Amino acid sequence: MQAILRSKMAASPRQRLRSQSRVLRGSCFNTSITGYQEIFTDPSYAGQIVVLTNPEIGNYGTNPEDNEATRPYIEGLVVREFSPISSNWRSQQVADEYLEKYKIPVIADIDTRALVRHLRDNGCKRGVISSSKQIRTS
Numbered sequence: 001m002q003a004i005l006r007s008k009m010a011a012s013p014r015q016r017l018r019s020q021s022r023v024l025r026g027s028c029f030n031t032s033i034t035g036y037q038e039i040f041t042d043p044s045y046a047g048q049i050v051v052l053t054n055p056e057i058g059n060y061g062t063n064p065e066d067n068e069a070t071r072p073y074i075e076g077l078v079v080r081e082f083s084p085i086s087s088n089w090r091s092q093q094v095a096d097e098y099l100e101k102y103k104i105p106v107i108a109d110i111d112t113r114a115l116v117r118h119l120r121d122n123g124c125k126r127g128v129i130s131s132s133k134q135i136r137t138s
Contacts, residue, residue, distance in 0.1 A: 023076040027127035029116045040072040049076035058095035061086025076129045082108040
């Protein structure tokens with residue numbers, strides 16, 4: 001399914017990983033190389049769409065020991081590439097299944113480095129992740 005990521009920067013049609021949804025939230029970013037599960041469950045990201053610059057997210061799956069809290073706090077996730085499989089002896093669940101359980105939309109195939117440069121230069125903005133072609137930002 002196609003999805004749209006819209007910010008004040010631009011609208012970009014991209015691949016959608018899950019069912020229909022719409023999220024309108026503040027956006028922020030994280031440039032960590034590891035620790036995506038900790039980012040998902042960190043209460044400091046509550047109510048935000050998080051952009052991750054690490055090019056491959058989800059490749060080592062998730063497990064309860066790496067949670068910062070009992071549930072994810074992010075409202076949406078923007079990544080370059082989201083792995084459909086996990087390859088780690090500690091993995092108990094694929095990251096996509098983990099986020100789907102909590103109905104958190106994920107959008108992939110985004111140039112997250114360019115998006116983060118925009119956010120750094122212009123400040124964090126409200127963003128939308130939607131599977132609808134009609135997007136209202138109010």
